[in-house]
Amino acid sequence: MNIAIISSSTRPGRTSHRAALALKKAIETSGNTVNFIDLKVLELPLFGERFAFLTESERTENMIKIAEMLQQSKAIIFVTPEYNGSISSGLKNLLDTFGKAEFAGKPIGVATASTGILGGIRAAQQLQVNILGVGAYPQPQMLTVGEVDKQMDTEGEVLNTAFESKLNGFVSSFLGFAAKF
Numbered sequence: 001m002n003i004a005i006i007s008s009s010t011r012p013g014r015t016s017h018r019a020a021l022a023l024k025k026a027i028e029t030s031g032n033t034v035n036f037i038d039l040k041v042l043e044l045p046l047f048g049e050r051f052a053f054l055t056e057s058e059r060t061e062n063m064i065k066i067a068e069m070l071q072q073s074k075a076i077i078f079v080t081p082e083y084n085g086s087i088s089s090g091l092k093n094l095l096d097t098f099g100k101a102e103f104a105g106k107p108i109g110v111a112t113a114s115t116g117i118l119g120g121i122r123a124a125q126q127l128q129v130n131i132l133g134v135g136a137y138p139q140p141q142m143l144t145v146g147e148v149d150k151q152m153d154t155e156g157e158v159l160n161t162a163f164e165s166k167l168n169g170f171v172s173s174f175l176g177f178a179a180k181f
């Protein structure tokens with residue numbers, strides 16, 4: 001199965017990106033393929049109009065690339081830091097820009113991260129509602145990564161066994177959930 005992973009922090013020195021890289025490794029190890037969508041690299045303009053309503057000439061190269069990668073993927077994992085009790089503005093921008101063709105009917109996993117101990121639980125709960133808003137299905141089990149900077153290095157290598165088992169538990173639950181669709 002092809003799974004899109006969205007890494008949605010665009011900050012220099014971002015730490016939630018580590019969780020996105022660790023998830024990519026774990027999904028690839030499970031024998032599935034990943035379309036890795038890094039919003040710091042594939043920058044989107046601030047939301048103006050939905051992709052479906054833009055003319056060919058109004059669509060940016062990155063929008064077209066992201067739309068293709070999302071359409072190819074049977075399932076998606078959103079990775080977001082918690083900012084002010086919510087998801088990153090980059091991820092909200094993505095959710096508003098794309099729509100039914102890219103998201104509707106798909107299983108979507110939620111992974112949040114923070115340098116605090118709660119791991120972005122408020123962002124995670126809101127993201128489940130946002131996923132319903134785009135007509136997709138949020139996985140009930142979420143991955144909340146507290147003290148994210150201590151759990152993985154900058155390449156997404158897991159630094160402790162307790163976190164490794166939490167990560168693998170989430171991935172196996174996500175793959176089981178996605179296989180039902």
Ligand SMILES: Cc1cc2nc3c(=O)[nH]c(=O)nc-3n(C[C@H](O)[C@H](O)[C@H](O)COP(=O)(O)O)c2cc1C
Nearest residue numbers: 009011014015016017081082083084085114115116
């Ligand atoms: C604008 C902003 C708001 C933040 N708000 C929260 C918050 O509400 N809860 C929390 O646990 N951490 C919060 N943090 C800290 C982040 O958890 C921390 O920056 C973490 O490294 C994840 O974000 P990153 O991927 O951009 O590094 C905030 C950070 C920023 C930059």
